[in-house]
């Protein structure tokens with residue numbers, strides 16, 4: 371019995387499904403989840419002492435790889451001075467200033483501890499600001515697990531074949547309109563039918579929770595136009611794309627300005643820290659400046675803020691994006707070549723350093739296309755690579771995440787493993 375097998379058995383007795391977030395359970399790929407013990411740069415080490423090149427990177431939170439010394443030092447130094455005060459700190463002000471300076475649409479941000487809280491709070495704010503109840507989301511986009519945002523919410527649910535979760539009231543479900551991604555016509559129809567009821571359109575500007583799907587030319591612009599026309603707010607969920615595609619996120623890359631932005635993952639440097647923000651006018655409605663309540667015991671936690679500030683400082687100082695893009699290009703070229711040589715049908719979608727591999731030869735532009743890919747083949751591919759020391763996201767509905775610590779050696783090792791795996795999975 372491996373240590374992971376032993377731990378999983380114990381975990382299942384005391385934690386539902388043995389994990390604290392469903393996709394970790396390997397439900398989509400089968401087998402026993404690998405329990406991790408340590409990480410360094412691009413690599414991660416399991417409880418049995420095996421090392422892997424890691425393409426999960428804490429689901430995108432680690433832009434600079436595991437245990438970056440500057441981030442670790444900043445967090446440890448802060449922890450030694452106090453782990454939580456429940457009172458404002460200077461570092462929170464600096465983090466907010468750093469975020470506002472980087473992301474084009476932001477005058478103000480409120481820090482939360484998770485992307486879920488940020489999304490839930492932003493939707494509440496949008497409803498209060500517009501005085502309307504309904505929210506438009508897109509099939510396959512994930513915005514955390516708040517009730518009104520959990521319909522057809524991509525990876526975690528898709529992995530387990532769950533369309534929405536029991537426990538969500540009909541009222542919450544009724545106020546959420548789910549439309550197909552990359553179909554501006556469907557958005558126009560929804561607004562024609564119920565435009566005066568719609569508070570917000572929430573979207574991942576590059577979808578990354580059904581694998582990576584770029585917005586087609588004009589899609590984001592159409593969302594901007596229709597929401598403005600009807601007095602609804604446009605919410606960009608940049609929990610994945612923020613500080614990953616560019617310092618200013620997808621909104622800087624595509625030149626489309628949302629009303630509210632959600633951030634998380636990278637901005638916390640691997641600690642629980644997220645944010646939502648927008649114009650001073652809209653954010654001025656958030657308590658205690660305004661009447662829309664939202665709070666958190668550990669919001670703006672000093673240790674998380676110290677880590678986040680360090681990560682964002684590294685981004686500002688180093689501009690890591692050209693190197694990340696170069697790594698992604700080389701890796702995707704290598705994977706494409708290996709799969710093509712072995713005659714394995716595949717499609718790779720990539721935006722900057724964010725990409726995923728689908729086993730199908732059709733174009734992937736929406737959730738239905740992703741459902742149609744060969745997920746059993748992905749499962750075989752995943753295990754063939756795991757055996758060869760490469761740790762991929764354990765579901766074909768997920769993005770692969772790179773860090774600045776992934777270099778030529780990791781690319782070479784990965785492409786070689788893909789070449790062997792491609793033959794092995796047939």
Ligand code: PLP
Nearest residue numbers: 484485486512513514607609610
């Ligand atoms: N939004 C997006 C785009 C995400 O990918 C996620 C998490 O993966 C969330 C929101 C929720 O963030 P958290 O898991 O921090 O609650």
